[in-house]
Amino acid sequence: MSISGIHLKGVGVRLGDTDVLQDVSLDLDARTVAVIGENGSGKSTFARLIGGLLPRTSGEMGILGIDPARRAAELRRRIAIVFSNPDAQIIMPTVAEDVAFSLRADRLRPAELEERVSAAMERFGLTELAERPSHDLSGGQKQMLALCGAFVRNPELVIADEPTAYLDARNARRVADHLFEDTGHRLVLVTHDLALAARCDQAVLFAGGRLVALGEPDEIIARYEAVLAC
Numbered sequence: 254m255s256i257s258g259i260h261l262k263g264v265g266v267r268l269g270d271t272d273v274l275q276d277v278s279l280d281l282d283a284r285t286v287a288v289i290g291e292n293g294s295g296k297s298t299f300a301r302l303i304g305g306l307l308p309r310t311s312g313e314m315g316i317l318g319i320d321p322a323r324r325a326a327e328l329r330r331r332i333a334i335v336f337s338n339p340d341a342q343i344i345m346p347t348v349a350e351d352v353a354f355s356l357r358a359d360r361l362r363p364a365e366l367e368e369r370v371s372a373a374m375e376r377f378g379l380t381e382l383a384e385r386p387s388h389d390l391s392g393g394q395k396q397m398l399a400l401c402g403a404f405v406r407n408p409e410l411v412i413a414d415e416p417t418a419y420l421d422a423r424n425a426r427r428v429a430d431h432l433f434e435d436t437g438h439r440l441v442l443v444t445h446d447l448a449l450a451a452r453c454d455q456a457v458l459f460a461g462g463r464l465v466a467l468g469e470p471d472e473i474i475a476r477y478e479a480v481l482a483c
């Protein structure tokens with residue numbers, strides 16, 4: 254089991270009286286991984302599980318060599334999670350304050366904090382919006398802010414759960430380009446956008462709370478499309 258990837262062995266998640274994930278075993282070592290499957294197949298549950306937001310009820314797992322059940326705080330420091338709805342992640346009154354908030358645990362000197370925040374805002378096209386109230390931004394701008402807050406911490410793993418779901422084509426492309434740009438992070442991307450899934454190095458297909466296929470994206474997407482056509 255490598256210490257840099259995502260490894261699950263016989264993992265199950267039970268919520269209430271439902272087994273939402275059952276007996277999931279996989280080793281994901283590619284830099285970018287797409288997670289696809291029908292509505293309700295367990296993709297978001299998988300994303301929350303590997304992000305340490307949801308406990309497993311059975312099995313063993315290692316995310317970047319960390320068992321989330323034992324070292325959740327360390328895992329949270331090393332990863333970032335992006336959702337479809339950026340409102341869930343925007344906390345502070347202004348754009349610049351919100352980006353700075355993501356670095357609160359690093360206890361940086363004020364000058365260093367300002368430098369990191371400015372560089373990140375520049376990279377995500379937010380410099381002009383720095384003093385704007387975060388909640389007045391458009392949906393596309395808010396998702397850029399959520400991404401900026403995620404990447405400013407230099408995460409080793411970014412888990413994105415349908416990050417382009419509410420965006421127009423141009424903003425969806427911009428968000429995707431940032432996620433795929435190689436900044437030394439791994440990406441796990443849950444998506445219904447199969448063109449986006451095809452850009453990944455590896456893909457997994459879920460159905461009914463089970464992993465049904467793992468492999469080259471083209472092959473996994475073709476298999477999923479065959480299911481959808483039925």
Ligand SMILES: Nc1ncnc2c1ncn2[C@@H]1O[C@H](COP(=O)(O)OP(=O)(O)OP(=O)(O)O)[C@@H](O)[C@H]1O
Nearest residue numbers: 268269271273290291292293294295296297298299
């Ligand atoms: N808290 C919960 N209690 C019981 N069942 C749940 C809970 N959360 C999710 N589920 C169920 O788990 C299953 C998988 O949900 P999940 O959100 O992981 O699917 P998904 O593949 O991400 O779907 P979508 O594509 O619609 O976002 C669904 O049947 C859902 O109803």
